[in-house]
Amino acid sequence: DGYRVFEKWGLDAAVIGETNTSGHIVLKHKGEVVCDLPLAPLSDDAPLYDRPWVEPKCEPELTTADIPAPANLNDALLTIISSPDMSSKRWLWEQYDRHVMADTLADSSTGHDAGMVRVHGTKKALAVTSDCTPRYVKANPYEGGKQAVAEAWRNLTAVGADPIAITDNLNFGSPEKPETMGQIVRAIDGMAEACRELVFPVVSGNVSLYNETNGVSIPPTPTVGAVGLLKDYDQRAGFNSLKAGQVLVLIGATAGEMGSSIYLREVHNLEIGAPPKVDLKVEKRNGHFVRDLIKSKAVTAVHDLSDGGLLIAALEMGLASKVGVELKNPTDLADHIFAFAEDQARYLVGVDEAAAHTLLARAAEAGIPAQVVGLATGTDLCFNGLCLSLSSLKAANEAWLPAYMANKG
Structure with missing residues (x-):
């Protein structure tokens, strides 16, 4: 099989050796052994790069009470999506062949x-x-x-x-x-x-x-x-296939992790707080569940949550799918925390309303938190007092990089 790959591309190939359990590297020339070295000094016994170091000073954990609310939720969202980290990089990648x-x-x-x-x-x-x-x-x-x-x-x-x-x-x-x-x-x-x-x-x-x-x-x-x-x-699956009338289900728990978040940095100019905790067993459990949903075609619209949390994920899904999103907060968390928290091991999925009950039942059986948090409808992104058109959000998201490059020129 390996030779066929090389032949397909017109490349020469030859077998030059085989692995064994001797712990030695042996080189032969015309049948005569010209080198026989133990591998341990080159691998296990090789010197390690171990410079002096000190334990890093880590940020303390924050509580939800430590997180200030924005003066205006609309302005907070616009500030975040037009920041260097979160703005669209289309100006850059569309200039390169991606195919x-x-x-x-x-x-x-x-x-x-x-x-x-x-x-x-x-x-x-x-x-x-x-x-x-x-x-x-x-x-x-x-x-x-x-x-x-x-x-x-x-x-x-x-x-x-x-x-x-x-x-x-x-x-x-x-x-x-x-x-x-x-x-x-x-x-x-x-x-x-x-x-x-x-x-x-x-x-x-x-x-x-x-x-x-x-x-x-x-x-x-x-x-x-x-x-x-x-x-x-x-x-x-992708996050470009959300359809009008589908409901949005948030998979994974939201405790309100806001330390070192993009919200604190961009909206309040604060770089404080421990980052979100990463429970690797929960990552595996939630990820395997979502992958099974995709393979069984129970969902087609899927987006992981990361920088900016739920509100950013919903916006990106709406922009890619060209459909508006109405979000709700079914938790006891303050709106700005539920919107922008960066808890890990979370996914936002789109599903037909008739199939949502089955999905929630599957999640409950697997012991995975899941809740309906929105509906795909219209041409705006709306959330408890926030309401902005997708067109205005897209313009804000795409404005920073071209303006930056123009000023540099």
Whole structure:
């Protein structure tokens, strides 16, 4: 099978060796052994890069009482979606070819949580994503490292893919500073725990250190690139397929995690609070449930919740699907917290109203929190006093990057 791949592309190939359990690497030339070395000194006994480090100072946890309300919910939403982190990057990605041999199923323009490319000539497809939330890693490197892996896993799950593996790209400042080295150590610890629990191995990676300007480090950014497999690409989902009349169901619990949130930073200029806790067992449970819903075609509109929480996810789903959304708050949380909380292991799904009861019953049987939080209707995004047209929200979301580039020019 391997040879056929090389022959297809006109490439030479030859068998040059085989693996064994000897613990040695043996090289032969014309049948004569010219090298026989034990592998342990090159691997197990190799020197470790273990610079002096100190435990990072982590942000304290916040309660919902610590989170100020916005002066105006409409203005808060507009501020968030027009910020550099959250604004549309269409100006950038539309200038590049995103298609591979007519096999691209999903890209930046299609409204999916991961890109998808068919395996040519088969029903299989690969899903790919890249994730990291530097403000979480800065606030708590261990939890931030876990979250980067978990969000990549969640994004693959949200399109229906079985997560396979990750590659890491560790971007930090100078490791000669014990504080920075502490961030590196603890972020890797968190990533390693997530990879073990989610059975999501690291198969490659690279490191970029000494990223500083005038002695000031970049935010710690351990980026995770991830790949997953769809055995049948017809069993896929995106957040671009919400239909008018469908109800929106929120899967996963919302406790009101607002520490280090995009809401606090952009609306109140506060970079405080521990990032959301990542319960990896809950991630697995909720993710497997959502993936089963997709594969059984019980849902087709699916979006994971991350930066900006429910309100941002609903907006992105509405914009991609070209349908308005009316949201409600069925909890005891304040509206601004329910709208913008960044609790992990959550998904927003669209389902026909007649099928919503069955979905909620399946979730209850699996012990998974799920509740109806909205309806797809009209051309506006509305939520307890907030009501803005999708067209005005799209304009605000797409304005920042072109204006920034024009000013730079």
